[in-house]
Amino acid sequence: xxxxxxxxxxxxxxxxxxxxxxxxxxxxxxxxxxxxxxxxxxxxxxxxxxxxxxxxxxxxxxxxxxxxxxxxxxxxxxxxxxxxxxxxxxxxxxxxxxxxxxxxxxxxxxx
Amino acid sequence: xxxxxxxxxxxxxxxxxxxxxxxxxxxxxxxxxxxxxxxxxxxxxxxxxxxxxxxxxxxxxxxxxxxxxxxxxxxxxxxxxxxxxxxxxxxxxxxxxxxxxxxxxxxxxxxxxxxxxxxxxxxxxxxxxxxxxxxxxxxxxxxxxxxxxxxxxxxxxxxxxxxxxxxxxxxxxxxxxxxxxxxxxxxxxxxxxxxxxxxxxxxxxxxxxxxxxxxxxxxxxxxxxxxxxxxxxxxxxxxxxxxxxxxxxxxxxxxxxxxxxxxxxxxxxxxxxxxxxxxxxxxxxxxxxxxxxxxxxxxxxxxxxxxxxxxxxxxxxxxxxxx
Numbered sequence: 001x002x003x004x005x006x007x008x009x010x011x012x013x014x015x016x017x018x019x020x021x022x023x024x025x026x027x028x029x030x031x032x033x034x035x036x037x038x039x040x041x042x043x044x045x046x047x048x049x050x051x052x053x054x055x056x057x058x059x060x061x062x063x064x065x066x067x068x069x070x071x072x073x074x075x076x077x078x079x080x081x082x083x084x085x086x087x088x089x090x091x092x093x094x095x096x097x098x099x100x101x102x103x104x105x106x107x108x109x110x111x
Numbered sequence: 112x113x114x115x116x117x118x119x120x121x122x123x124x125x126x127x128x129x130x131x132x133x134x135x136x137x138x139x140x141x142x143x144x145x146x147x148x149x150x151x152x153x154x155x156x157x158x159x160x161x162x163x164x165x166x167x168x169x170x171x172x173x174x175x176x177x178x179x180x181x182x183x184x185x186x187x188x189x190x191x192x193x194x195x196x197x198x199x200x201x202x203x204x205x206x207x208x209x210x211x212x213x214x215x216x217x218x219x220x221x222x223x224x225x226x227x228x229x230x231x232x233x234x235x236x237x238x239x240x241x242x243x244x245x246x247x248x249x250x251x252x253x254x255x256x257x258x259x260x261x262x263x264x265x266x267x268x269x270x271x272x273x274x275x276x277x278x279x280x281x282x283x284x285x286x287x288x289x290x291x292x293x294x295x296x297x298x299x300x301x302x303x304x305x306x307x308x309x310x311x312x313x314x315x316x317x318x319x320x321x322x323x324x325x326x327x328x329x330x331x332x333x334x335x336x337x338x339x340x341x342x343x344x345x346x347x348x349x350x351x352x353x354x355x356x357x358x359x360x361x362x363x364x365x366x367x368x369x370x371x372x373x374x375x376x377x378x379x380x381x382x383x384x385x386x387x388x389x390x391x392x393x394x395x396x397x398x399x400x401x402x403x404x405x406x407x408x409x410x411x412x413x414x415x416x417x418x419x420x421x422x423x424x425x426x427x428x429x430x431x432x433x434x
Contacts, residue, residue, distance in 0.1 A: 034137075035144035051169045054141045055178040058134070076143045077136065 015046075020056060021094045022046050024065060024087045031082035033071065057081055065090055115142050118166050125176035134179050142166065187251045190261045195251040202243055210239045212413070219405060279351050279429040286347040293340045297333055304329075309388055317385040324374055332370045339363045352426040360422040364415035371411055375404045 019041075026032070026040055034054050041048055057079075060066040065087035068079045083091070112120075119138050123131045145165035146158070155161040169175060177184050187195050214235045218228040254264075304325065307316035320329070342359055346352065374380040381400050392398055 033144075034141055035148065049168070050141055050145060051175050051178070054137060055175070058137065058179060059181065076140060078140050078144075079137060 017094075018098075019046065019048055019052075020060060021091065021098070023053075023056065023060065024083050024091050024094075027066060027081050028083035028088055028091060031080050033078040033080050037081070060087070114162050114166060115139070115146075118142065118169070118172055122172035122176045122179075125173045126180055130180060134176075138175075142169065145169075183255060185255075187248070187255050191251055191255055191259075191264075194261055194264055195247065199244055199247050202247065203240060206243060207236050207240055211236050215409075219402070279425075281346055281349075281351060281425075283347065286343055289343045290340060293336050293343070297336055300329060300333065307385075309385055311384075311388065317388055318382055319385060321374060321379050321382045323379065328370055328374055332367060335363055335366050335370065351429040352422065354426050354430065357419075357422040357426040361419050364419050368408075368412055368415050371408055375408045378404070380404045380407070 022041060022044075023037065026037060032040065034050075034057060037057075038048065038050060038053055041053075057066065057068075061068055061081065065084055066081045067084050068081045071078045071080045119135050119142075122138060123135050126134055142162075142165055145168065146161045149155050149161040149165055150158065155164055174184065176182075211232060214232045215228045218231055223231070300320070303319045304316075304322065307318045309317040311317060339360075342356065342363070346356055371380070378401055381404060383400065386392070386400055392400065
């Protein structure tokens with residue numbers, strides 16, 4: 001039997017880079033604030049912890065891949081993030097990489 | 112102050128000044144939304160419970176602050192670790208042996224007792240080693256935090272950095288050197304007795320070493336040296352070191368050190384009559400015969416330790432190498 005810890009570790013490694021791509025892609029589609037983005041990610045079974053997502057969003061913002069505006073319509077002010085033009089260019093690059101990996105996997109299955 | 116306020120204050124305290132306000136506002140949003148979501152789901156028992164579970168899920172505020180400010184949560188990262196390890200080991204090998212020789216020598220010349228010398232040597236070595244490791248580690252921790260990488264400290268590793276694998280065969284030079292040293296020492300031991308440097312007024316010879324030692328110590332030493340000569344030649348014939356060789360070297364070295372240490376401890380290695388006759392050391396000299404004996408013993412111990420260490424290293428290398 002496979003050790004569950006071992007599986008979890010490999011899964012985490014495989015997923016690591018996909019989280020930022022998922023955030024950029026979802027926010028390019030519809031700008032959103034942190035907690036809602038968490039729900040949207042978990043709805044497409046890309047579950048991520050809040051204490052990972054919020055710092056990640058801030059880092060992507062510092063890197064110029066996201067922009068944000070304070071939404072003060074509610075009682076609690078929220079940062080609403082949207083993907084910047086740079087972020088959109090990065091999505092295209094990363095998506096192309098992902099396609100390449102995916103077709104490489106399919107090639108391996110055929111051989 | 113609510114739990115949330117305390118949590119945010121704890122995280123903010125670990126952030127650089129210019130990021131505090133912004134990250135605090137972000138955290139307030141994150142925690143508030145998490146609490147609301149938990150209340151909506153109705154999993155918790157009221158607000159206080161929801162707040163507790165939301166904050167527990169956020170985890171240690173200091174870890175969260177480190178994630179926000181992208182500060183490393185390691186003292187020395189994988190990039191610098193090997194540089195740190197190699198430098199620390201190298202410096203320990205250079206500095207601690209020097210200290211281990213200098214402190215007892217100074218203590219001995221000061222006329223300290225044996226217990227004091229052993230104590231201050233062990234204490235001094237530990238102190239120096241701890242200091243050395245601490246300061247090297249501190250420097251590397253600072254480098255880690257100032258963004259200096261391994262590439263800034265030295266050139267990239269290439270195959271030229273591979274260590275030469277030493278030939279496991281016993282070099283003829285080693286054997287000849289060891290054999291010549293043994294033979295010359297043996298000749299010296301006999302020669303200084305048979306052809307003494309000085310004679311008494313009655314024409315009796317005064318050898319350098321105490322003639323009473325011929326009753327046991329010196330013949331035993333010659334036997335030990337003969338055994339060592341046989342081992343050295345046998346090793347050359349065989350061609351490589353074996354673990355048994357290393358252990359035999361250890362036994363021989365211990366035996367010779369003990370044989371020299373016994374007369375030294377009894378103040379009877381050197382021939383007191385000879386020195387009384389030639390009148391040295393006199394009132395003008397600060398060295399005593401005892402001191403010369405102890406320094407001779409110390410030198411022999413140092414040579415023997417090196418010999419034994421080398422023996423074990425060569426034996427290990429020979430058993431490891433495939434050839």
